[in-house]
Amino acid sequence: MVGGSVPVFDEIILSTALMNQVISFHDVSGILVCQAGCVLEELNHYVQERGFIMPLDLGAKGSCHIGGNVATNAGGLRFLRYGSLRGTVLGLEVVLADGTVLDCLTSLRKDNTGYDLKQLFIGSEGTLGVITAVSISCPPRPKAVNVAFLGCPGFAEVLQAFSTCKGTLGEILSAFEFMDAECMQLVGQHLHLARPVRESPFYILVETSGSSAEHDAEKLDGFLEQALGSGLVTDGTVGTDQSKAQSLWALRERITEALSHDGYVFKYDVSLPVERFYDLVSDLRARLGPRAKHVVGYGHLGDGNLHLNVTAEAFSTALLGALEPYVYTWTAAQRGSVSAEHGLGLRKKDVLGYSKPPTAVQLMWQLKALLDPRGLLNPYKTLPAHA
Amino acid sequence: MVGGSVPVFDEIILSTALMNQVISFHDVSGILVCQAGCVLEELNHYVQERGFIMPLDLGAKGSCHIGGNVATNAGGLRFLRYGSLRGTVLGLEVVLADGTVLDCLTSLRKDNTGYDLKQLFIGSEGTLGVITAVSISCPPRPKAVNVAFLGCPGFAEVLQAFSTCKGTLGEILSAFEFMDAECMQLVGQHLHLARPVRESPFYILVETSGSSAEHDAEKLDGFLEQALGSGLVTDGTVGTDQSKAQSLWALRERITEALSHDGYVFKYDVSLPVERFYDLVSDLRARLGPRAKHVVGYGHLGDGNLHLNVTAEAFSTALLGALEPYVYTWTAAQRGSVSAEHGLGLRKKDVLGYSKPPTAVQLMWQLKALLDPRGLLNPYKTLPAHA
Structure with a gap:
């Protein structure tokens, strides 16, 4: 996404x-240790067959490596429920710049012996060491999973639906994703996926994961009744079997693919306070006008993480100039993050x-100098040029 | 516990x-920022009045500061459900050794911009910087809380009850604590707390926290039926109202206090694979024989965290010699942690x-040298003398 793992100049790829x-896998604790x-x-x-699931899931799951997930502190679709890799990763084995093997590959849920060195390597994009093995805590596989796909009349209603959802679904809420009408139009146009509900300005995907199908269905029905009754949601469909659930998830997961068919894509991945979450999309639409083909917003609303994408017929420096630093200063003014989960890599390091x-x-540069004094590890990435 | 915050030689206390x-507190996201x-x-x-709870709870809650909790990476009673502070702490403001204020006090659930510097200060016991403000993510306040206190005929049954519990209670399980018969005897003898169930070799405390009292009670009943029916549990009592729940929790929370009335206490806090969890207690009982008044085991079984305490009439170097390094080598042989949640401080740094x-x-020493080159911050603690 940000070219963090792509060779640019003279790098050697490992x-x-x-x-x-x-x-190893421990079938009482659910702790997995792997390369x-x-x-x-x-x-x-592997862990599903043993009654557990991985604590993270993302679109690239079919090809991404767990070492890369940890090195980039991947977020993704299960973050809302199972939290950050900084909590679920229990241990790492890392090769340092001088070839030393740092063995912090413990399988303990709690360990307060000295500084937690593994944190240095989570999310530092390979610039401080090479992760060679991972120990990770896997949650139990839920017995029931339900997916609801809903249409909302406005963004205020999306936010209110989120609050209602947290109240009524509580501990079984496992995802709260949103996409706008332009996203839906693009997955329809480029991937021929049918819209499963009436046309709406916004759509949300709510997933529940729990240990009792009956209880979960009751909670979800309670939420839907309340949301429909109060007009937060105008139409909806529920997927209780796996194939319908997957087809609803596909609408959200395949947005990136649909965008890539639409032209050149400018991609931003920001964290913002939820109440300002969509204003950036609206502001940009007004700012860019017909210069952009589409300005779309979607993402992990439950985590305050917006994916903002702008498509155009082709790359243009004029359009880039209209986008940057505008998007960054806008985000900084809200004390947001200019990279919520994608990292910095080459494109965003500055x-x-x-x-x-x-x-x-x-201090980041001092850590880099300490751990990689010769600048051998993933050079040109993550940190900006010295001031 | 390990003297991490106690002046020993010439320290200045801050x-x-x-x-x-x-x-600030954000009542949709539950993010609290405080000094x-x-x-x-x-x-x-404060957060309960606004519909949330703190993600951590521990016996010292009435006096401990949040800054100290973060500096020592406190574990405690809610760890099983809400995870580590490394996941729930979102931001920190820290004063570095040279007086610089490091502002990483963001309130974002996701932020992958550069290295996650705040992790350096979580659990480093004030040796790398002084935490002055904390941003933390609070989970919604559960609508229903139930506590069950149960007697188990053996440790194998305690472990099986834990597995059964995870299966039937799933996402509403919020604590799985255990204590042995000697703990119960001591809270009875020194604090005059009555044993609420028939005498057993082991006792477990199971807490559920959920969003539907009816569903939670059904799940808990299902677990109890199964556990009693299969003989994992021989007697039990359930606290659904707050006062009974608190009196059941007191049996577990006040063990430390009971021990302090029993004489001099040697305290250990280890992480072990659950299947070897109690063997260390039995081994030590056999090893120490009548030299110890009591050898007790209790703790956060759900997190693999054993509190092992040995009481004696008075401190004795002979008894200490029988305990150490025995406890440490035993733990190391299981690849356990010699300090699960208490930290190292002065007593355990070596x-x-x-x-x-x-x-x-x-590498820990290199980080210390980088962040505190003059050794001003919490000296004599956490790190062992240089080899």
Whole structure:
């Protein structure tokens, strides 16, 4: 997304694809230890057969490696329920810049012996060390999963539906995703996916995961009744079987693919306070006018994470100039994050300063100098040029 | 517990007690921003009135400060459900050794802009910087809380009850604590708390927190039926009203207090694989024989965290010699942690090597040198003397 794993100049690429073995799995605690090159989806199958699921899920699951997920602190679709990798990753084995193997590959839920070194390598995009093995805590596989796809008349109603949802679904809420009408139009136009509900300005996808199908259905019905009754939601459909649930998820998961068929795509991934969440999309639409083909907003509303994408016939520096630094200053003014889950890589390293103060950037450079004094690890990425 | 916050030689004590203001609270997201000197219990009251709870709870809640909780990466009673502070703490403001204020006090659930510097200060016991403000994500206040206190005939049954519990209670399980018969005897003898169930070798406390009293009671009944029917549990009592629930919790929470009335207490706090969890207690009982008054085991079984305490008439170097390094080598042989949640402080800094390899300890020293080159911050603590 940000070119963090793409060679640009003279880099040597290191593949962990052959390091694809599960090292151990504990079927009471659900703790998985595996090599860095294991594919996320394969790990999910492996632990599902044993009554658990991986604590993260994302569109790229079929090809992404767990080591890369950890190195980029991947967020994704289960973040709302199972939280950050900073909590679920229990241990790492890392090769440092000088070749030393740092063994922090413990399988303990709690360990307060000294500094938690593994945190240095989560989300630092390979610039401080190479992750070679991961220990991760997997939650129990839910017995019942329901997906509801709903149409909302406005963004205020989307937010109110989220609050209502948290109240009535409580601990079984496992995803609250949203997409706007333009997203739906694009998945229809480019991927021929049918809209499952009446046309609306906004759509939300609510997923529940729980241990009792009956209780979960009752809670979900309660939410839908309340949301429909109060006009927060104008139309909806529920997928209780796996194939319908998957087809509803596809509408949300395949937006990226639909966008790529629409032309050149400018991509932004920001965290914002939810009440200002969609204003950035509306502002940009007004600002760009006919210069953009589409300005769309979608993402993990439950986590305050907006994916803002702008399509155009082709790349243009004029359009880029209208977008940047506008999007970044807008986000910084809300004390938001200019990269919620995609990281910085090559393309966004110079915008770090919009979300972090100079003192923080300086300390990051000091950590880089400490762990990789010769600048060998994923060079040209993540950190901006020295001031 | 380990003297991490106690002056020993020539330290200057810095109190944050007057920095006790809530800075902001967001009543949709549940994100609290406050100064470091806020007392945990007061924060919990504050957010409870607004429909949320703090993601952590521990015996010392009435006096401990949130800044100290974060600096020591406190675990406690809600860890099983809401996870580590490494996931729930969203931002920190920290004063560095040279007086610089590091502002990482964001209130975003997701932020992948550069290295996550706040992690350096979580759990480093004030040795890398002084935490002055905290941003933390609070979960919604559960609508129903139930507590069951149960007697188990053996430790194998305790473990099986835990597995059964995870299956039937699923997402509403919020605590799984255990204590042995000697703990119960001591809270009876020293605090005159009555045993609420028939005498058993082991007792477990199961708490559920959920959004529907009816559903939760059904799930809990299902678990109890199964556990009693299969002999995992031989007697039990359930507290659905707050006062009974609190009296059941008191049996578990006041063990430390009961122990302090029993004589000198040697305290250990280890993480172990659950299947070997209680063997350490039995081994020590056999090893110490009549030299110890009591050898007791209790703790957060759901997190693999055992509190192992040994009481004696008075401190004795002979008894200490029988305990250490025995407890540490035993734990290290299981790849456990010699300090699960209490940290290292002064008393345990020299045992760090039982849980972390030399490479890791060396990197910890390098971080200390980078952030506190003159060794001003909480000296003599956390890290062992240089090799």
